[in-house]
Amino acid sequence: MSEYQYYELPAVDSPLDAHEQAEVRALSTRARVTATxxxxxxxxGNFRGDPRRMMEHYYDAYLQGWDR
Incomplete structure (x- = not known):
């Protein structure tokens, strides 16, 4: 069975620098990554990153949606 998954993590307080963007971009080649x-x-398939860990290091919020 296919499953649709959506992940969005904004960086509100502090934008990511180029090195940080490269680190999160390495988690998925399909992700749209910007400084914010x-x-x-x-x-x-599934996202191989851990959104909660990403929030600890890079982002300020986390939104996930899915449909089975």
């Missing part, structure tokens, strides 16, 4: 956000959609 990480956005990713999956129609098959």
């Amino acid at each position: 956000s990480f956005t990713n959609e999956y129609h098959r």
Whole structure:
């Protein structure tokens, strides 16, 4: 069965520098990564990163959506 997954993590308080952006970009080649956000959609498969850990180091909030 396919599953749709959506992840969005904004960096509100402090934008990510180029090195930090490269670190989170390494978690997914399909993600849209900017200094202020990480956005990713999956129609098959799973995100291999840990959004809670990403919040500890890079981001200020976390939104996840899915549909089975």
